[in-house]
Amino acid sequence: MIHLPGVPAPLARVIEMLATLPGIGPKTAMRLGLNLLSRPASDSEHLAEALRILHEEVGFCETCGCFAEQGHCQFCTDVNRDATVICLVEQPVDVLMMERGHGYRGCYHVLRGRLSPVDGVGPEQLRLIALDKRVEQGISELILATSATVDGEATAHYLANRYQHQDVRISRISRGVPEGGELEYLDEHTLSRALDQRVSWDSTVM
DSSP states (O other): OOOOTTOOHHHHHHHHHHTTSTTOOHHHHHHHHHHHHHSOHHHHHHHHHHHHHHHHHOEEOTTTOSEESBSBOTTTTOTTSEEEEEEEESSHHHHHHHHTTOOOOEEEEEOSSOOBGGGTBOGGGSSHHHHHHHHHHHOSEEEEOOOSSHHHHHHHHHHHHHTTTSSSEEEEOOTTSOTTOOGGGSOHHHHHHHHHTOEEHHHHOO
């Protein structure tokens, strides 16, 4: 509980909730709370309504695991995309970052994490069974677009070994993604170049 002398309890509660958001400290939370208080009540009502229906209407795609409103995402239902090429990423937000480059026209598969023994994340915690089924149904290329962190590289190696005997080309996005970098924080040009310059997985193994 944030101690805010002289602040009415309802406002203190709002500030406390805002401070739990990523990148929002107590001072920023207070500025946001005071700004909401200074706005017309209708603005707060609209915000509250948007937050109320967020979990009701937004879920995850049954096929790829990306954000979706009604069972399947816009990428999996787009007939103009190549469903035989799958770009494998760690989180749904990575798909949004990839799409900023406007160059990739395949589909996606979201792992919802990456291998991390220290954090207790193994293959069982990732969406690999669903990926197995998609590979078995027939795809031409699997693009490993995990982050360039130690855990991301370990995940890419694991996946390459898992599917090396399948009739599918395995590639890794180019080193346009910096070592230790997270896809969420990269610009669209870097991501687009990394996808365009992807290389065969075998040539990336030292």
